[in-house]
Amino acid sequence: MAKEIRTILGAIEKGGDPSRDDIIALLKTADKNDEKLIFAAADRTRKQYLGNEVHLRGIIEFSNYCVKNCLYCGLRRDNKKLQRYRMTTQEILSAADEGVRAGLKTIVLQSGEDPYFTGDTLSRLITRLKERHDVAVTMSVGDRTKTDYRLMREAGADRYLLKHETADPDLFTKLRPGTVLEERVKRLRWLKELGFQVGSGNMVGLPGQDAGTLADDIMLMRDLNVEMAGIGPFIPNQDTPLAHAKEGKAEAALRVLAVARILLPYTHLPATTALASIHAEGREMALMCGANVIMPDITPVRYKKLYRIYPKKVGTDEEGAAQSIPLISAIIGRSGRSVGTGYGHSPLHEQRRS
Numbered sequence: 001m002a003k004e005i006r007t008i009l010g011a012i013e014k015g016g017d018p019s020r021d022d023i024i025a026l027l028k029t030a031d032k033n034d035e036k037l038i039f040a041a042a043d044r045t046r047k048q049y050l051g052n053e054v055h056l057r058g059i060i061e062f063s064n065y066c067v068k069n070c071l072y073c074g075l076r077r078d079n080k081k082l083q084r085y086r087m088t089t090q091e092i093l094s095a096a097d098e099g100v101r102a103g104l105k106t107i108v109l110q111s112g113e114d115p116y117f118t119g120d121t122l123s124r125l126i127t128r129l130k131e132r133h134d135v136a137v138t139m140s141v142g143d144r145t146k147t148d149y150r151l152m153r154e155a156g157a158d159r160y161l162l163k164h165e166t167a168d169p170d171l172f173t174k175l176r177p178g179t180v181l182e183e184r185v186k187r188l189r190w191l192k193e194l195g196f197q198v199g200s201g202n203m204v205g206l207p208g209q210d211a212g213t214l215a216d217d218i219m220l221m222r223d224l225n226v227e228m229a230g231i232g233p234f235i236p237n238q239d240t241p242l243a244h245a246k247e248g249k250a251e252a253a254l255r256v257l258a259v260a261r262i263l264l265p266y267t268h269l270p271a272t273t274a275l276a277s278i279h280a281e282g283r284e285m286a287l288m289c290g291a292n293v294i295m296p297d298i299t300p301v302r303y304k305k306l307y308r309i310y311p312k313k314v315g316t317d318e319e320g321a322a323q324s325i326p327l328i329s330a331i332i333g334r335s336g337r338s339v340g341t342g343y344g345h346s347p348l349h350e351q352r353r354s
């Protein structure tokens with residue numbers, strides 16, 4: 001007979017190592033009471049290991065050019081309908097200035113895979129940002145050479161976000177033509193080696209994915225001991241080959257988030273923008289089942305409207321940090337939580353350094 005959800009949760013909370021089947025059971029149960037138990041365990045774990053603070057990471061989407069052709073993403077190379085942009089150094093620094101004035105302690109620089117920004121260019125940008133402000137810097141610019149990653153690290157970047165997207169190697173290659181999961185994971189290991197706090201993550205509701213794949217996603221992140229994991233629903237984009245695929249469900253994304261929280265107690269987990277984009281209460285719900293990070297988009301409106309990875313993106317009318325931060329802070333307050341006051345470095349990283 002299958003184990004009861006309560007039994008599986010109890011064993012994990014006592015420090016036990018659940019089997020893949022146990023994780024699948026947590027992801028699959030359709031019983032509402034089971035769901036409540038899982039969400040409550042996630043919320044308890046978050047509180048016990050990470051406390052009540054919600055860390056803000058202001059994201060600047062500085063280029064929507066991309067050489068890759070991921071089937072799910074609106075920035076893909078073959079999407080000729082998208083008007084492309086690159087922000088200038090000055091524009092990037094001004095957006096960061098505004099973020100810092102609004103109280104942010106982390107700036108995330110994200111883009112498509114845009115070779116215009118070489119390792120040198122990016123490292124100069126990081127250096128300037130670090131000279132100007134006392135902030136943590138996270139980079140999210142995709143697959144690069146180890147030399148490029150090293151340059152960014154040496155320039156002072158603290159963290160790197162590179163979602164593994166899906167732990168199913170066949171699905172990975174189907175969705176990201178010309179690339180393999182193994183290489184993506186190899187890069188995550190390089191980034192760790194170089195001393196970055198590493199963020200990975202996956203999409204929920206991808207066509208061809210099942211509960212086993214999602215269990216593998218969580219187990220992979222556990223193996224890699226990632227400092228952060230972005231887990232959000234897949235949202236089909238009309239201008240991609242997956243235009244007619246089904247949208248990921250908010251409930252499913254929340255379930256994966258909650259189970260990830262239970263199994264990765266010290267990992268920073270954002271209430272993702274993708275979840276907030278498909279559900280009006282997405283952020284609040286995520287904060288109640290394990291999330292402890294929010295990433296307000298502080299890109300100037302004229303650019304963020306063009307950073308159209310998926311449609312319906314929440315917050316595209318909010319101009320910069322001055323408008324987005326107060327709104328997000330209000331959500332955090334209403335959820336009975338407080339906005340983080342420090343850099344929000346990962347406790348896993350702090351442990352390794354001491």
Ligand code: SAH
Nearest residue numbers: 072073111112113141142163233234235310
């Ligand atoms: N080019 C970089 C970073 C930008 S893409 C990279 O690929 O790593 C940022 C994230 O957007 C991706 O990691 C992916 O998980 C997410 N994403 C792309 N298309 C999406 C979609 N249709 N629905 C939801 N998330 C999507």
Ligand code: SF4
Nearest residue numbers: 066068070073076112
């Ligand atoms: Fe480019 Fe990243 Fe989109 Fe893939 S997911 S097409 S690498 S921006």
